[in-house]
Amino acid sequence: MPAPNIDTIVSLAKRRGFIFPSSEVYGGLGSAWDYGPLGVELCNNVKQSWWRWLVYERDDVEGIDSSIILNRLVWQYSGHEATFHDPLVDCRECKSRMRADKLEGYFPEGDQRAEFDANARLRAGLVKCAECGSTNLTDERHFNMMFRTMLGAAADENDPSALAYLRPETAQGIFINFLNVQTTMRRKIPFGIAQVGKSFRNEITPGNFILRTREFEQMEMEYFVRPDAEHLKLVDEWVELYLEWFKGLGIDAANLKLHEVPQEELAHYSKRTVDIMYRYFPERPEEERQWEELMGIAYRTDFDLRSHSSKPTDAEGNRINPDSTEDLSYFDETTKQRYYPHVIEPAAGVNRTVLAVLMDAYSEKTNDKGETRVILKLSPQLAPIKAAILPLAKNKPEIVGMAKAIKRSLQPVLRAVYDDTGGIGKLYARQDEIGTPMCITVDHQSLEDEAVTVRDRDTWEQERVKVSDLAEHLQKRLKPYPNPLPEPV
Numbered sequence: 001m002p003a004p005n006i007d008t009i010v011s012l013a014k015r016r017g018f019i020f021p022s023s024e025v026y027g028g029l030g031s032a033w034d035y036g037p038l039g040v041e042l043c044n045n046v047k048q049s050w051w052r053w054l055v056y057e058r059d060d061v062e063g064i065d066s067s068i069i070l071n072r073l074v075w076q077y078s079g080h081e082a083t084f085h086d087p088l089v090d091c092r093e094c095k096s097r098m099r100a101d102k103l104e105g106y107f108p109e110g111d112q113r114a115e116f117d118a119n120a121r122l123r124a125g126l127v128k129c130a131e132c133g134s135t136n137l138t139d140e141r142h143f144n145m146m147f148r149t150m151l152g153a154a155a156d157e158n159d160p161s162a163l164a165y166l167r168p169e170t171a172q173g174i175f176i177n178f179l180n181v182q183t184t185m186r187r188k189i190p191f192g193i194a195q196v197g198k199s200f201r202n203e204i205t206p207g208n209f210i211l212r213t214r215e216f217e218q219m220e221m222e223y224f225v226r227p228d229a230e231h232l233k234l235v236d237e238w239v240e241l242y243l244e245w246f247k248g249l250g251i252d253a254a255n256l257k258l259h260e261v262p263q264e265e266l267a268h269y270s271k272r273t274v275d276i277m278y279r280y281f282p283e284r285p286e287e288e289r290q291w292e293e294l295m296g297i298a299y300r301t302d303f304d305l306r307s308h309s310s311k312p313t314d315a316e317g318n319r320i321n322p323d324s325t326e327d328l329s330y331f332d333e334t335t336k337q338r339y340y341p342h343v344i345e346p347a348a349g350v351n352r353t354v355l356a357v358l359m360d361a362y363s364e365k366t367n368d369k370g371e372t373r374v375i376l377k378l379s380p381q382l383a384p385i386k387a388a389i390l391p392l393a394k395n396k397p398e399i400v401g402m403a404k405a406i407k408r409s410l411q412p413v414l415r416a417v418y419d420d421t422g423g424i425g426k427l428y429a430r431q432d433e434i435g436t437p438m439c440i441t442v443d444h445q446s447l448e449d450e451a452v453t454v455r456d457r458d459t460w461e462q463e464r465v466k467v468s469d470l471a472e473h474l475q476k477r478l479k480p481y482p483n484p485l486p487e488p489v
């Protein structure tokens, strides 16, 4: 049973130290969230799982960490300055500001996006406000979603030479480093470059907790292949691999589905994109409104490497990029050909993965007293804490000493905590609610038999284990940890 809605997770996340509304002491900041002690562990575990899976376990992927602020020209030649915008409209009745292309009536039925005049439709009253249903809307304006900043203390606000952007995707940092990585690591096509890090978009309508925020984290990989590779098949292969990875994180396949992005909605760089969707809104009665994008897998062609290269020319023979000083082409020793590699790009969001994982792990169980308890059935590899060591009598120094010693001995092997802040029932309930797979109780008997009680989060079953066997026992029980691995392509 996954969470019935996102609000259930918002409340659990705040109550238990996963995620807090940001800047609360000043009344908050719309759609910004801070990750607390357990949230940062969960995010790190998601990122580590991804990094291990791609960079360590495969033999054809390297990792990098590029700057968030890049030369403005990167965004000019990537196409983001000209095309990374959303159409914005205001409702004259209720004063709401919205993305026009998400409104009922915006697209003519069965028509292609390029073939219609949106403002004519808006003026004719064919488009409806999402808030109040009025058709009294303004013309659309294009709003570039990149956050602007000025470089240098003395820079004038209007000086175009000082203008810079916070990156709206991590991908461009990979493209501009393609040759650096390829030559220094002596890589041959096909190979991939992975990067995880923050991206920023001035979203018109952020919302739904951490699903759509202006600051978020991405896990992106650009997989470089030969121009004649079977690109569309490769997209499907990466889709399958990611489905397995998500399932390995504990997400039920029933809550995942694929969405082939229609041609007219493709990003400017994409020839094909398949989105993996998660059921973030199970409470919505219409099945098709329950889903939202978790990640996308795009075939980006050679668009980016070409755009950033100094040599390619247009139909008139003019260089398409007169500012670049490098040619990002690749010489293929096997075919003796020089070309711009094509790219398959799986692009996932850390925050959306975390939300999907939390929603899917949520469950409720009734105890002997008829009380409902929340159990967060997180996969052991993702659980912020793997084992909690709980003394049965906190006023008995020998028991407390033994419990603390066990915590210290487990720490090098797995993340463990010591907790004596309540009665045992309360302590178990708290650990169940934050997803700790194992609780270890030290009692009076432990002082005599050098054994402890190990309690399982999901079944509440208990067993007695010798302290000397504890680390090995826990590691076995915590499988799959550190990571279940899908087969590489």
Ligand code: GAP
Residues within 6 Å of the ligand: 168, 169, 170, 171, 201, 203, 210, 211, 212, 213, 214, 215, 216, 217, 218, 220, 293, 294, 295, 296, 345, 347, 348, 349, 350, 351, 352
């Ligand atoms: N480089 C390609 C790219 O950035 P995208 O579909 O725009 O593609 C990839 O973004 C993923 O990043 C999304 O599937 C989503 O998981 C995450 N993402 C994008 N915008 C987001 C936002 N405003 N808030 C949270 N996550 C976001």
